[in-house]
Amino acid sequence: MFRISPARRSSTRLASGVGLLVAAVILSGCAAIATAADATDTDCPAAAEPLASLTLVDDPRAATGPSTACLASHAIEAVAADGAPQLPVTVTDAEGRDVEITDVSRILPVDISGTIAATVFGLGLGDAVVGRDSSTSFDGTEDLPVVTKSGHTLNAEAILELAPTVMLTDTSIGPKEVRQQLRDAGIAVVVVSSERRADTVSDLVSEIAGALGVPERGDALADRLDADVEAAVAEVGAVAPVAASDRARMLFLYVRGSANVYYIFGRDSGADSLIEAVGGVDVAGEIGWEGMKPMTAEALVAAQPDVLVMMTDGLASVGGVDGLLERIPALQQTPAGANRRVVDMADAEILSFGPRTADVIRALARAVYAPASAPAATPTEEPAS
Known part of the structure; x- marks a missing residue:
């Protein structure tokens, strides 16, 4: 039976995991x-x-x-954006690094699937996004500059030109040496979990919301997405064979x-x-x-x-x-x-x-x-x- 995960990860502790889309980078x-x-x-x-x-x-x-x-x-439908982000915030990311985020005025969300960007927009922070990966193509992102080469390789020069205050990414995109180069340049780089499953959608939302200082918005978006997925599964269950x-x-x-x-x-x-x-x-x-x-x-x-x-x-x-x-x-x-x-x-x-x-x-x-x-x-x- 398909079940939504009842437990969400802490908004200040970002879970690790090797996800499906890591392999997609290697394979494609x-x-x-x-x-x-x-x-x-x-x-x-x-x-x-x-x-x-x-x-x-x-x-x-x-x-x-x-x-x-x-x-x-x-x-992407955003949740109500009540209140400013609660900063600074320190998180332990998926690679075990403690990262302090003090400014979310220029956010760069990049992965191989566009999921992180969609989540940032869903949290009502789309206006702060300054660039995108080549997989991010939903409404409102058309004019954002692309910072990935060959579809799934980080372009350090393009990223530095955008001067992001925080970059959210995962291990589905690299190379890791570029992530370190960006850290050395003073950018707060947060590596979130690469795990992607239909039944753990709210976990990633909580991770990203915690890193951006909007945990309440994260809870609201996670609740909405859990309800949406449950409704979709129920709709399918009404027509699928028993x-x-x-x-x-x-x-x-x-x-x-x-x-x-x-x-x-x-x-x-x-x-x-x-x-x-x-x-x-x-x-x-x-x-x-x-x-x-x-x-x-x-x-x-x-x-x-x-x-x-x-x-x-x-x-x-x-x-x-x-x-x-x-x-x-x-x-x-x-x-x-x-x-x-x-x-x-x-x-x-x-x-x-x-x-x-x-x-x-x-x-x-x-x-x-x-x-x-x-x-x-x-x-x-x-x-x-």
């Missing part, structure tokens, strides 16, 4: 993951419609053809065709929590697949997925479903391959697990249970490597 070897909007042309006419109001498939395990999940909105044997068997496949990268994300990768939230069965975990490991034909055949879940740019990088089946012949021995059943979602959205988590759950659920409402994206070009 490609351009920014936020290029999904450029790589596809997608129509989402029913993105804002309640799931139960759509035309649902009779059997999610037997649905055929690809579909694309997309969000109803690209805006019996586990009738639920869609789903597998998260991470690919970058131009780099010849093919990985399965399994138990404790974060993808498992997303699959569980949309009422599916994480078949990678079922076969004992831990974390993120290179795909094997044997694992695919053993898992027998009904649905492949992928990033949009990853699917485009192999030439869409046709190219995927050509490059991975073992997929033909699975229901997902035989039915061409692939659900994709924009790279910068699908595993971000921030303020938009509930929307991501609903979007994926529409693509799984009401595929006619989520027509497949049309790849226009292969992402550059």
